[in-house]
Amino acid sequence: MSKVSIVIRCYNEEQHIGRLLSGLMQQTVQDIEIIVVDSGSTDSTVAIASCYPIKLVSIKPEDFSFGRSLNLGCQAATGEFIVIASAHVYPQYQDWIEKLIFPFDDPDIALTYGKQRGNSTTKYSEEQIFISWFPDHQTILDKTHPFCNNANAAIRRSLWKEIPYDESLTGLEDLHWAKRAINSGYRIAYVPEAEIIHVHDETPKRTYNRYRREAIALKNIYPQEHFYFWDFLRLFITNLISDYFHAWHDGVFWVNITSIPIFRFMQFWGTYQGFRQQGKINNQLKETFYYPRRLSRPDDQSQLDKNRPIIDYSTQSIISEKIPSSK
Known part of the structure; x- marks a missing residue:
C-alpha cells in the first residue's frame, strides 16, 4: 500500500x-x-x-x-x-x-x-x-x-x-x-x-462567480449566519484601504491602482449576492475569510529557508511544454 x-x-x-x-x-x-x-x-x-x-x-x-x-x-x-x-x-x-x-x-x-x-x-x-x-x-x-x-x-x-x-x-x-x-x-x-x-489569473467575472459560489456553500454550512449590504460596504472599503497601504509600501501602488478595487468589488459583491440566498458566517470565520490584512509591516519579508531543497522549474523538462496545445 x-x-x-x-x-x-x-x-x-x-x-x-x-x-x-x-x-x-x-x-x-x-x-x-x-x-x-x-x-x-x-x-x-x-x-x-x-x-x-x-x-x-x-x-x-x-x-x-x-x-x-x-x-x-x-x-x-x-x-x-x-x-x-x-x-x-x-x-x-x-x-x-x-x-x-x-x-x-x-x-x-x-x-x-x-x-x-x-x-x-x-x-x-x-x-x-x-x-x-x-x-x-x-x-x-x-x-x-x-x-x-x-x-x-x-x-x-x-x-x-x-x-x-x-x-x-x-x-x-x-x-x-x-x-x-x-x-x-x-x-x-x-x-x-x-x-x-x-496560480489564479481570473477575469473579474470569474472572481465574482467564485466568491458567489463559495458564499452559497458557506450559508448552507452555517444557515444561521448572514452577510448584509453593510458588510459588503464595510469590508470592501477596509480591504481597499489595506491593499493600497501595502501596495504603496511594496512600491507597486500605481501598477495596481485599478486592479485592487476591481478585485475587491467582485469578491465582496459576489459574497453578498451568494448570501442573499440566505445565510451569516460566525465572527471567527468571517475574520479569517474577509477581514483585511493588518496595517503593519514585518521586519523581514523574506521567509525562504535557504537550507531546504527548492525545485528549479527553469531547468526541469516539463512534458506539457512538448505537447501541442489543442487550442
Whole structure:
C-alpha cells in the first residue's frame, strides 16, 4: 500500500498540470501514487497527465461537483494519507509532501493544509488574501475553527471512509469536512513549510462567480449566519484601504491602482449576492475569510529557508511544454 496518494482535480488545465506533476516527481517522499480526476477536459490536460505515472479517473461534466470528484479520487486511493492539490498549483520545495504529512504523527490530527502564495500573474489583492489566510507561523487550529483549503491539504484516508465529502455543496467542501472532523473530536494543523504556488489569473467575472459560489456553500454550512449590504460596504472599503497601504509600501501602488478595487468589488459583491440566498458566517470565520490584512509591516519579508531543497522549474523538462496545445 502506498503511503501517500495525491488526488488532483482538473478541468482544462493544460497550462499548469505538467508543472505540478513535474514537481511531484522531485519530492523527497517517493512512495506515492498520483490520481488525476478529470471532469471532461477538452484541451491537452489528459494527454499531458498521461505522460506521467498517474491513475486517471474520469467524471462527466454534468455529474461534477467538488465533493463528488474528491470522493471518486479518494475511492481510487490506496495510500494511508491523501494529499489534495488543485491542478493549477505547484510545490516550492522538494519536501512539500514530507512537511504536509508530518503532523499526522499525532493521531488526533485529521487534516493538514499548507501555505499558498501567488506568482507573477496573481492579482495583488489575491496575494494579500494568501498572506492573511496562510501566515508564516505554525498553529494547531482551535477545535471550533475549521478553516482549511483543499488547494493544498492532506487527510487520513481511514477518516475519509467515515466522513466522505458532501457532494451537494457548491464549494467549501473542505471546510465542511473539517467541521465534521472537529465535531468528531479531531484537530486540523496548518503547516506553513508545506508551501505551494497557487496560480489564479481570473477575469473579474470569474472572481465574482467564485466568491458567489463559495458564499452559497458557506450559508448552507452555517444557515444561521448572514452577510448584509453593510458588510459588503464595510469590508470592501477596509480591504481597499489595506491593499493600497501595502501596495504603496511594496512600491507597486500605481501598477495596481485599478486592479485592487476591481478585485475587491467582485469578491465582496459576489459574497453578498451568494448570501442573499440566505445565510451569516460566525465572527471567527468571517475574520479569517474577509477581514483585511493588518496595517503593519514585518521586519523581514523574506521567509525562504535557504537550507531546504527548492525545485528549479527553469531547468526541469516539463512534458506539457512538448505537447501541442489543442487550442
